[in-house]
Amino acid sequence: MRILGTMLLFFIVFPLVFVRRNSLFQITIMYITMIVAIFLVFIYAPTEKVQGIVQKIFYFHVSSAVTMSFAFFVVFIASIMYLWKNSDWWDAVALSAAEIGVVFCTLVLITGPIWARPIWGTWWSWDPTLTLSLVLWLIYVAYLMLRIDAHDSKRARFAAILGIVGFVDVPLILWSVEKWRTLHPKPVLIQEGGTTGLTSAMLLTFMVCLGAFLLLFFYLLRERISVLQSRHALEVLRHEIDEILAG
Amino acid sequence: MCKDSNSFIALMSGSKVFLQQVLALLAKDLKTEWRTREIFTSMFVFAVLVLVVFNFAIGADTELIRQVASGVIWVALLFATVLGLQRAGQLESEEDSLQGVLLALRDRSALFVAKMIAQMVYLLAVIICILPLCGIWFRIDFIACIGGLGIVFALGILGLSIVGTLFAMITLHTRAREVMLPMLFLPVSVPLTIAAVYATAQLIAGKSLGDIADYLTLMVIFNIVFFALILIVFDYIVEE
Numbered sequence: 001m002r003i004l005g006t007m008l009l010f011f012i013v014f015p016l017v018f019v020r021r022n023s024l025f026q027i028t029i030m031y032i033t034m035i036v037a038i039f040l041v042f043i044y045a046p047t048e049k050v051q052g053i054v055q056k057i058f059y060f061h062v063s064s065a066v067t068m069s070f071a072f073f074v075v076f077i078a079s080i081m082y083l084w085k086n087s088d089w090w091d092a093v094a095l096s097a098a099e100i101g102v103v104f105c106t107l108v109l110i111t112g113p114i115w116a117r118p119i120w121g122t123w124w125s126w127d128p129t130l131t132l133s134l135v136l137w138l139i140y141v142a143y144l145m146l147r148i149d150a151h152d153s154k155r156a157r158f159a160a161i162l163g164i165v166g167f168v169d170v171p172l173i174l175w176s177v178e179k180w181r182t183l184h185p186k187p188v189l190i191q192e193g194g195t196t197g198l199t200s201a202m203l204l205t206f207m208v209c210l211g212a213f214l215l216l217f218f219y220l221l222r223e224r225i226s227v228l229q230s231r232h233a234l235e236v237l238r239h240e241i242d243e244i245l246a247g
Numbered sequence: 248m249c250k251d252s253n254s255f256i257a258l259m260s261g262s263k264v265f266l267q268q269v270l271a272l273l274a275k276d277l278k279t280e281w282r283t284r285e286i287f288t289s290m291f292v293f294a295v296l297v298l299v300v301f302n303f304a305i306g307a308d309t310e311l312i313r314q315v316a317s318g319v320i321w322v323a324l325l326f327a328t329v330l331g332l333q334r335a336g337q338l339e340s341e342e343d344s345l346q347g348v349l350l351a352l353r354d355r356s357a358l359f360v361a362k363m364i365a366q367m368v369y370l371l372a373v374i375i376c377i378l379p380l381c382g383i384w385f386r387i388d389f390i391a392c393i394g395g396l397g398i399v400f401a402l403g404i405l406g407l408s409i410v411g412t413l414f415a416m417i418t419l420h421t422r423a424r425e426v427m428l429p430m431l432f433l434p435v436s437v438p439l440t441i442a443a444v445y446a447t448a449q450l451i452a453g454k455s456l457g458d459i460a461d462y463l464t465l466m467v468i469f470n471i472v473f474f475a476l477i478l479i480v481f482d483y484i485v486e487e
Contacts, residue, residue, distance in 0.1 A: 083483055138434040145430060149421045154484075158417050161480050162431065165413070168476060169435050172469055176438035179461055180445060 023222070030215040037212040040205040048202075054118050059206055061111040063213040064104045065133070071101030071217060072136065072167055075143075079163030082156060088232060089225075091156040094163050096224035098143050100217055105137045131177040132170070139166040265354055272348065272361030277368065279338070286334045290327040290373050295380065297323035302384060309386060316385045317447035321403070321440060323377065324370065328407045329429050331369050332415035335362070336428075340419055349485055356481045359412060366408040374400055392450040395459070399450065402466040403443040409473050410436050416484050442466045 041059045048055035078094035081087075112130060113123040124130070143162050150158045280286055301319040305312055339345045352358060382389045389396060414431040421427045446462035456463070 083480070135434055135437050142427075142430045142434060146417070146421065146427060149423050149427055150417075151420045151422075154420045157483050157486075158420070161413075161417070161483060164480065165435060165473070165476065168472060169438065172438040172465070172472070176441040176465055179465070180441045 026215075026219055026222075030212070030219055033208065033212040033215055037205070037209040040208050045202050045205040046199060051119055054115055057111050057115045059209040061108060061115060062206065063210045064107040064111065065129075066210055067213045067217045068101050068104040068108055068133075068136075070214070071097045071104060072140065072170075074221070075101060075140075075163045076167035079160035079167075082160045083164075088156075089229070091160070092225045092228040092232075093221070094160060095147060096221050096228065098140055098159075098163065099224065100220050102137065102140050102144060104213075104217070105133060105140065108133050109137060126177075126181065128174065128177045128181050131181075132174050135173050135177075136166075136170070139169065262354075265357055268352060268354070268357040269361045269364070272358060273364050276335075276361065276365040280365070280369070285338075286331050287369055287372055289334055290331040290369055291376055293330050294323040294327040294373050294377050297326055298377065298381060298384065312385050313387060313451070314448075316381060316387055317451055318444050319385075320377070320381055320447065321444045324374065324404070324407065325433065325436070325440065327373050328366070328370060328411045329432060331366060332411050332432075333425060333428060335366070336415050336419050336424065345419070355485050356478050358485065359416070359477060359481045362415070363408045363412045366412055367404050370404040370408065371400075374404070387451055389451075392453070395450045395456045396447065398456070398463065399443060399446045399459070399466075402463065402470060403439065406439040406443075406466060406470045406473070407436060409470060409477060410439070413473075413477050413481075413484075416481075439466060439469050442469070 037059075041056055045056070045059075047053055074097035075094050078090045078097060082090040082094060112133070116125065117123050139162075143159060143166060146162055147155055147159050298319060301315075301322070302312070305315060305319075348358060349355060378389055381387060411432055414428055414435075418424045418428045418431065442462040442465040446459040446466070449459050449462075450456075
């Protein structure tokens with residue numbers, strides 16, 4: 001049921017974003033979805049019986065996590081496409097998605113402990129998904145640093161390689177941290193699946209929230225790419241002016 | 248443009264030229280190293296330092312030290328890898344010798360394979376030298392599980408060399424090379440590190456190879472995946 005809902009959502013969100021080129025239309029849709037999501041989270045959705053009000057962070061936390069995974073997947077695809085087609089546009093997509101992915105990853109790492117403190121009784125536990133998010137954060141921060149630090153001629157290509165290597169690493173990291181955790185008994189305070197068994201109202205709230213996050217992701221991605229393209233165009237112009245002045 | 252498949256075909260058909268080039272490059276690196284012993288010395292001394300410092304940090308509790316020994320050994324090896332790769336990269340970028348080598352190669356992944364094997368040789372030498380020291384300092388009987396340890400260390404240093412060499416080649420073209428190499432190398436090698444540390448710990452605790460089969464599988468898959476991936480993308484790294 002939940003998988004079906006997510007898939008439906010993707011099929012609704014994708015056309016909305018890509019069919020219309022008009023940015024104002026997008027912003028309006030995004031704005032409405034966000035307002036509805038906030039209304040649903042704080043007023044419509046029932047408060048969870050055991051966890052209380054803290055559970056509401058789940059809507060933002062999981063939505064950020066899904067958006068983050070999606071962003072890193074976009075980096076992976078765009079990196080492959082860049083190496084294949086050697087076009088600046090794909091490089092801009094990869095960079096933009098990586099930046100936004102790191103932002104959402106940071107959100108995951110902030111909202112996770114806020115929820116974990118009252119529920120698990122500890123800010124941090126080396127739970128597999130938490131560990132995976134942290135390692136991913138480290139990899140993609142390194143990705144952004146490499147982009148700043150590498151020599152101009154090689155920058156995009158190196159970043160593309162790291163974008164591929166980093167994503168290929170994800171299943172291996174997940175596998176290893178899962179094996180690693182099974183060695184240790186789980187702390188008594190931690191209860192797995194604290195957020196499973198959503199009621200239909202909660203599920204609806206979550207879906208709308210996820211939709212809002214994905215719309216925000218696509219919006220940011222588009223804006224960031226257009227900024228990068230403008231910058232590139234500006235550089236080309238400047239270069240031409242220099243040539244004219246010199247010639 | 249790049250010929251992705253060439254490196255594969257060359258390797259799979261066991262092309263004679265490819266092998267000769269790898270051996271020639273390897274011989275060059277090892278000969279230089281044999282004359283100076285620069286890389287090995289810095290790696291070895293640094294690994295010993297890590298062991299000693301951890302020994303102080305953990306304290307005198309023998310049981311505790313035995314428990315964390317495998318972690319300490321692998322941390323020492325990880326840091327030694329970073330150090331060795333940085334040293335090797337420095338030597339390579341002096342007087343642009345890398346460019347000369349690249350010009351002479353028909354298949355550039357020969358360079359990657361040669362560098363990777365050289366790094367494995369250095370790491371192997373470091374392990375052979377620090378294991379007796381660990382045995383004495385941490386009071387662990389490595390002889391009892393030397394067979395299993397041999398397999399774990401072989402897979403571990405292969406993985407470290409594969410990923411390490413890739414990032415060493417990348418960071419050759421960055422400004423803050425000393426910072427970027429560990430920043431890239433350490434997070435990506437997390438799966439390998441976890442598997443290696445816990446496989447070693449279980450062997451030291453007296454478990455058999457069958458008990459750590461999962462970790463060995465993980466390491467084998469890690470090595471295969473990254474080796475294949477790097478052979479495919481390596482041309483893009485060295486291409487001008």
